[in-house]
Amino acid sequence: MFNLPDDEILPLSKEHVFWTWSAQAKVNPIAVKKAKGVYFWDIDDKKYLDFNSMTMCVNIGHGNEKVIKAMQEQAAELPYAAPGMTTKVRALASKAVAEITPNKALSKVLFTLGGADANENAIKLARGYTKKHKILTRYRSYHGASAGAMAATGDPRRVAWEPNLMSGVVHFLDPYRYRSTFHRTNPNISEEDFTRDYLNHLEEIILYEGPDSIAAILIETVTGTNGIIIPPSGYMQGVRQLCDKYNILMICDEVMSGFGRTGKMFAIEHWNVIPDMLTMAKGLTSAYAPLGAVALKPEIASAFDEHAFESGLTYTSHPISLAAAIANIEVMKEEKIVEHASKMGNVLRRMLTDLGEAHPSIGEVRNIGLFGIIEVVKNRETKEPMAPWNSSSPEMNALKKYCADHGLFLYTHWHTILIIPPLIITEEELKEGMDILDRALEITDKAVK
Numbered sequence: 272m273f274n275l276p277d278d279e280i281l282p283l284s285k286e287h288v289f290w291t292w293s294a295q296a297k298v299n300p301i302a303v304k305k306a307k308g309v310y311f312w313d314i315d316d317k318k319y320l321d322f323n324s325m326t327m328c329v330n331i332g333h334g335n336e337k338v339i340k341a342m343q344e345q346a347a348e349l350p351y352a353a354p355g356m357t358t359k360v361r362a363l364a365s366k367a368v369a370e371i372t373p374n375k376a377l378s379k380v381l382f383t384l385g386g387a388d389a390n391e392n393a394i395k396l397a398r399g400y401t402k403k404h405k406i407l408t409r410y411r412s413y414h415g416a417s418a419g420a421m422a423a424t425g426d427p428r429r430v431a432w433e434p435n436l437m438s439g440v441v442h443f444l445d446p447y448r449y450r451s452t453f454h455r456t457n458p459n460i461s462e463e464d465f466t467r468d469y470l471n472h473l474e475e476i477i478l479y480e481g482p483d484s485i486a487a488i489l490i491e492t493v494t495g496t497n498g499i500i501i502p503p504s505g506y507m508q509g510v511r512q513l514c515d516k517y518n519i520l521m522i523c524d525e526v527m528s529g530f531g532r533t534g535k536m537f538a539i540e541h542w543n544v545i546p547d548m549l550t551m552a553k554g555l556t557s558a559y560a561p562l563g564a565v566a567l568k569p570e571i572a573s574a575f576d577e578h579a580f581e582s583g584l585t586y587t588s589h590p591i592s593l594a595a596a597i598a599n600i601e602v603m604k605e606e607k608i609v610e611h612a613s614k615m616g617n618v619l620r621r622m623l624t625d626l627g628e629a630h631p632s633i634g635e636v637r638n639i640g641l642f643g644i645i646e647v648v649k650n651r652e653t654k655e656p657m658a659p660w661n662s663s664s665p666e667m668n669a670l671k672k673y674c675a676d677h678g679l680f681l682y683t684h685w686h687t688i689l690i691i692p693p694l695i696i697t698e699e700e701l702k703e704g705m706d707i708l709d710r711a712l713e714i715t716d717k718a719v720k
């Protein structure tokens with residue numbers, strides 16, 4: 272459709288593109304040309320196995336024809352309608368999302384353009400509904416790059432922009448067992464006591480901050496980039512109880528953990544908890560088109576029955592994105608993708624465990640469904656990470672380069688390797704990637720003290 276020789280894509284991009292999350296002079300992007308299933312190809316026809324679902328978002332895999340066709344037909348029929356109007360796809364997509372929320376309890380849906388503005392809107396809704404101001408979030412979290420979502424973010428991406436962010440966010444600690452601050456001298460503490468310590472910590476912060484000033488607790492149900500931190504048993508129920516006790520809303524950010532990633536449609540279903548709001552994006556359309564959403568309880572929505580919710584987006588409920596979402600959810604159901612992710616999660620667990628036993632530079636492996644992580648360490652006893660906090664290291668860079676050179680696309684975060692493939696991946700494809708990783712880890716093994 273558009274004419275540009277392949278060998279001009281990179282130079283032209285380097286001339287005109289301003290890159291995010293990157294030092295402009297240091298970017299070296301893959302010029303990607305096509306993608307299908309769990310693979311994509313660059314302009315030199317080099318094939319990559321996608322172990323990160325691009326940006327942890329292509330949940331149903333690349334090149335799904337049903338979703339593409341739905342978008343094409345919607346583009347031909349009606350590519351856009353104003354936010355105050357409604358369309359067939361707006362009616363159907365909001366119903367489709369409401370019906371997959373836990374117990375179908377979050378029956379109102381506000382569509383956004385992505386994850387950050389889903390969280391921003393959830394915060395606004397919480398503040399408007401409770402008439403309270405503060406938002407509690409965790410240190411090991413990422414909630415998006417706009418000013419409010421960045422303020423909510425706990426990780427160093429927030430620190431880079433301080434102090435000019437949204438006020439009123441207070442952070443607390445994540446129940447991160449492998450590197451638990453409270454249990455360095457007592458690492459074998461029972462799961463029950465571990466959970467209790469972290470809930471006590473949260474309750475203490477609620478009391479210090481004043482429950483009457485706290486609108487919501489916003490948490491990634493399973494922490495994504497910052498460590499695939501799987502809540503210990505009882506933790507999510509405990510957060511729910513604290514929210515109820517102190518009249519605080521519970522918002523689960525499932526931008527990364529939602530849409531089958533953990534082997535359930537939403538991760539919170541693992542703990543039978545119903546949050547007051549749930550934010551989503553990425554897997555909502557499997558990234559075929561930009562879309563985010565806040566699903567909320569009807570009683571929160573009705574607090575705005577008589578006065579306006581003073582917020583909006585020109586592209587809310589964009590029909591092409593909604594067509595993608597409806598088709599994507601249908602594909603997930605028809606092809607039993609969530610069930611498959613759960614099954615493949617067990618396969619991934621076995622493979623990760625084997626890898627952990629084989630490599631001295633692996634400190635711990637964790638996964639829930641197809642949401643996996645390897646903690647790469649210099650020393651298993653001290654747990655010294657293979658790269659420092661918020662940084663990289665020659666060993667981690669070399670490991671990543673080895674994988675890329677051998678056609679495995681994955682995401683490393685400081686000293687960790689994330690394994691987040693499209694949910695349609697087969698056992699053979701998983702093994703193909705894990706075999707490359709197995710050889711790559713020999714690089715970090717050499718740095719073990």
Ligand SMILES: Cc1ncc(COP(=O)(O)O)c(C=O)c1O
Nearest residue numbers: 385386387413414415526527552
């Ligand atoms: C948990 C979580 N929340 C929010 C976001 C922000 O989403 P977006 O980049 O679509 O704004 C992300 C993105 O990675 C995320 O992982």
